[in-house]
Amino acid sequence: MARLDRALGEEFAKLMHRNLDFWRTTKNEAAIEEWGQRQVARMFSLSEFMKAVQMRFSRWYNLRNNRRGTLWERRYTSVIVEEEERALRTMAAYIDLNPVRAGMVADPADYRWSGYGEAMAGKARSRRGLVRIIGQMAWPRETAAGAKPWGDEAFPAKVETRALVFYRAILGRQGAERRREDGTVVRRGLNEKVRAKLTTPNERRLASEVLMRRVAHFTRGVMLGSRAMIDEWFEANRQVVQGRSRLERKRGSQPLGKPALRGLYTFRDPQG
Secondary structure, rough: HHHHHHHHHHHHHHHHHHHHHHHHOOOOHHHHHHHHHHHHHOOOOOOHHHHHHHHHHHHHHHHHHHHOOOOOOOOOOOOOOOOOOOHHHHHHHHHHHHHHHHOOOOOOOHHOOOHHHHHOOOHHHHHHHHHHHHHHHOHHHHHHHHOOOOOOOOOOOHHHHHHHHHHHHHHHHHHOOOEEOOOOOOOOOOOOOHHHHOOOHHHHHHHHHHHHHHHHHOOOOOOEHHHHHHHHHHHOOOHOOOOHHHOOOOOEEOOOOOOHHHHHHHOOOOOO
């Protein structure tokens, strides 16, 4: 019930409690049991979860902006993707190119909330994900036979770089603009400058770009310095952190990439 109250919002939660109170008053145990089973089933349904998220956000947005009607272009849909490299590469590139198709960014790396954007900012988890979907191509030929690209362990830096190079080339190829014979744009794509950058393997240029993005990523934090300095400040000012992190967060510092760039750490996400 506590989860439902948080998920539904005050207005819907009141309606739900009124219905339950009515069933209790009329001793309609069958209705309560049926309702309870539906809620349990919803807990394990991704489509029900997305439906609730879209509904709550639409109501909040409409109220905030004095508007009515639907907000989303279409209903939530899901696609089952085989855990196979070609299928994963195709789907990952489709997702990472969505911000470009929508005209939000020119370079997919500029979209912070994507796997590719996080990988370009030096996030280890996202880079491991790219090694998984690139597979054997990320490994040098002499070690590819014994490689385990489906693991979740840290991979050699050279392997992660090769995976990033291959994946950028995939984005470049799939990101081509599509036009009709009369020149009308059917699907927006990458501009020629960005596409050339992605499809031209240049590890030195890539390293420079990654460094710049890592710097841009950490400057969104609120503190920069050594691990000892940030952790000492965090212990003395733990009250700035909200939620469970106030008690459970072990350190205030987060490395600027892995390994930490020049021994520097940052303090981010003070709200949680």
